[in-house]
Amino acid sequence: MFTRRRMLAGATALGGAALLPGIAHAKGSVTAAIYPGTWEDAYRAIVMPALKKTYDVDLELQPLFAVDEVAKAKAARGAPPFDCFVLDPGPRITAIEAGLFEKFDGKKLSNASKVPSAFIDEWGICVGAQVVGIAYNPKKLPRPKGWKDLLTDPWVSRLGITGFQTTFGTVSLIEIAKQFGGSETNIDPALVELKKVLSKIAAVGQPAAMPGLFQQGQCDVMYTNTQTVATLKGKGVDIDFVKPDTGAVAFYTTLHIAKGSDAIENAYKYFDTVVSTPVQEALTKAPYNFLPANKDVPIPPDLPMKSLDEMSTYVLHDWAKINPLRAGWIEKFNKEMAK
Amino acid sequence: MGRRRSFSDIGYSFVIGGLALLALVIIVTPVVVVLAMSFGEGQSLKFPPTGFTFRWYAELFDASQSRQIHRAVGNSLEVAALSTLFGVLLGALGALGLSRSRSKAARLGESLFMSPLVLPGIAFGLAALMYFTFIGLRPSLGLIVAGHMIVTVPFILRTTGASLSQLDPALNDSSQSLGAAWLYTLRRVTLPLIAPGIAAGAFLAFMSSIDNVPVSLFLSTARTDMLPIRMWGMMESSLDVRIAAISGVLIAAAFVLMLLMEWTVGLTRRMRD
C-alpha cells in the first residue's frame, strides 16, 4: 500500500529525472530525420554502422514523413529538432522558401566525384529516386495499360485514389489530368473525369490507409511508388507494379542540413557515408532496393531502371511550378470529392 | 420477489438485453480480429489469417529484431505513467476545488480545463512546439510529459467531477460541523467516495497518453521515439504483423494487471460500495 508521502517523493524523484532536458548532441553524433519503413530499416542497418566505423560518429535516426519534418523544423525555428532532412521535391521547395536549410557545399564530400553532378546543388544532395506508377492486384484484375484505364471498367470500380496531400498522389493526379488535356499546372481535367465516375470508385482514402485498404480488398488498383509495391510484394500481398504507357513518374529524394544545426561537420560526414560506394551498393540490394546515387555502383537487374541515365526517360515534374498551386488543388479536391 | 412479470417488464429485459448485447458485439469484434491476425502465419496483417504461430510475439520480444519498438514502448510507458501521476494529483484536487465553488470563475475554469480535449491534437502539438521553442526549451521527454498531461487531465477532471456531483454536500458539511478537520474529512469521507471516479479517469488518461499520436509527433525527438508514431510508420510502410502483436501484449498485460488489482486493492469492490 502506498502512503501519500511515498508517492509524492517518488513522483518528485521520477519527475525530476525526466524533466531534465536530454543533452543535445553529445560529441560525435548527428541526428537525421528518415522516412519510416524501408528507409529507416536500411539506414539503421547499413549507414549507421558505416558512419560509426569510418568517422566514429553516432547516427541517431528519427522516423518522420517529409511534411512532418518541415512542420517540426518550422515550428522549432532556429532550434531544429534534428540536423538533417530527407525530403521529396515538394516539401524541399517549401523548406527552401521557409529558410530551413543551411547552404550546402558539395566539395566538402570526399565522394562527391562519384555522384552524378546534377545530384548536388547549393541546398543538398540527392541520394535516391522514387518511381510512381500503378499498382494492381493481378489475381483480381487484368493488367491496366496506363492512367486512362484507371477511369474505365473493370478498373474504376476497384480503384482507390488519394488526393494532393502526398507527392505520389499529386504526381499521379497530374498524369491523369494530362491524359485529358491538362498539364503540370492544370489538374482540373482530372477532377472533372474523376467526378464523372466518382460513384463507382471503390475508395477515396487517406494515403496512410491505402496499403491496408488494398490488402483487405477494399480496392484492387491504386497509384503508388515502386518501393511500397516491392515491400508489400515481399510480404506476400498480391500486388504488381505497372509502368504506365505514358511513362512512370520519377522524383528525387534529397538530404539537407537543418539551419541552426550544431553538428554541421558530422552532417557532411553522414552524407559522405550515405553516397559512398559500399553503402550505396548495399542499399541497392534486397530487401531495400534503392536506386543508387553513385556512378560506380551497378544497378541490379530487378530495379525498374538499368542506369541512372534512364532517369531522363521518366516523367519529371517542375515542383517550383506545382508547389504554389497545391493549396488550391487540395481545397478543390475536398470540394469536388465531398459527399 | 415473486411478483408476476408483466408484459412490459419482459419487453424491458428484451430491449435492454438486446442493446447491451449489441454493445458487446461492437466492443469485442475488432479486438477478436486483431488478436486473430496477431497469430497469423502470413507476412503481413491479413484477415482472415492463415495458420497459427507465435512467431510475431517472439519477434516482438526479441531484443535484436525489435530494439526500436522496445525503446518506444519504454518511452511511451514512462510518459504515460508520469503524465497520469501529475494529472491525478492536479486533476483530482482541481475537481474538488471546482465542485465546491459556485462562482462564475469556477464555471469558466471548468470549460477551460475541458478545452484540451476539443482542441485538435495537431493544432495543440504545433502550438506547443512553437511555444516551447519560443521560451527557449528544446523537445525532451519532460515536455512530452507536460503536453500529455494537459491533453489527458480532462478525463480525470470529468470522471472525478461526475463522482463528486453525486456526493451529497450535506455529508461534508455535517462532517465539518461535527468538528472534523478539513483534511480529515477529505481523507476519510470524500476521497473514498470519489476513488472510483479518479481510478476511471486515471485509466482513461493513461491509455490515451499511450495512444497519443499528434502531441508526440511534434514534441518527440530522435531519442524519445514514441510507440504510436512508430506503429503508424510500420502500418503505413509494411503492414507489419507485430503491430497486432503489440495490441495482444497490451491486452494480456491489462488482464494480468486487472487480476493483480483485484487481488490487492479490490477495485471493483470499491466501485460497488
Add this chain to the structure above:
Amino acid sequence: MTTLTAKLRDWQLALPLALAFAALFLAPLLLLLGVTFFNDDRMTQPGLAQWAKFFGDPFNYKVIADTLLLGVKTVAATLIVGYPLALVFVDLSPRWQRVLLFVIVMPLLLSVVVRTFAWIVVLGHEGLVNTLLLRLGVITEPLKLLQTELGLVISLTQIEMPLMLLPLISVMSRLEPNLRDAAAALGASRWRTLFTVILPLSMPGLVAGCLLVFASSTTAFISQTVIGGVRLIYLPLVIWQQSLVVFNWPLAAVASMALLVSILTVIAALSWLGRRASGAVHG
C-alpha cells in the same frame, strides 16, 4: 457552514491545475490565436485575411455542421447501446462485473493504428459483415459500409464506449440498490423506474460520458480519415491539410479556433443541462 477562509481554500485546490494550464495550455493557445492574425502563410503581414477566407467560404460552414453532427450521432449511438450495458452491469454479481469491466475497457487497449485496420476488416467490401450477410443471403451485393458515415459512427461507437461507460458505471454503481426495489414495490413498471428514478439519478455520469464522447469523436482525426475516407470532410482533416501539407498555419489556426469554440459551445450547453439535472436531485 461556509466561511470566507473555507471558500478561499476550495478555490485554492484548483490553483495548481490552473497554474499548469496557464503555463502549458493557455500560453500555446494564445500563441495559436496570435497566428490567426496573419494574412500569409509565412506570417509576415498581420491582418484578418485568413478569418475572412475561412468564414467567407460556405463550404466551411457545412464542414463545421457535419463535424458537430458526427459528434451528435456518435453520442446518440454510444448512449443507445452503452446505457443498457451499464444497466446490465450494475445488476451483475461482483465477479461478473469484473469480467465485464475488462471487456468494456478493451477498446482502449487497441492502438488506434491497428484498431482502424480492424474496422477495415469488419466493414470492408470483402469484410466480415458483408461476408456474413452474403452467406446468409440477406444481400446479393456487398454493402458499402467503409467510407460512409454509418460505418464511421459504428467504429467510433466502439472506441468511445469506454469513455461513456466508465463515468456512467462509476456513478450508477453508487446508486442505492433499494431505490429500484422500492419503486417496484410501489408498482412502477421497470420502464417507469428507468425513466423516473434511474435515469435522473445517473445524470452526472451520463453527462460526463456524453461530453467525453462528443469531444473525442469530433476530433478523432485518424478514425475519421481512415474509416470515413476523405470524401467525408470534417474539420480535423482541414486542419491537418492546412498545417501539415500546405503549411498555411494561420488558416489551420483559424480552423482550430472554429472547432474549439463550436465544440465548447455544445459542451457548455450540455454541462448546464447536467448541472440543472443534478441540482434537481440534490434539491
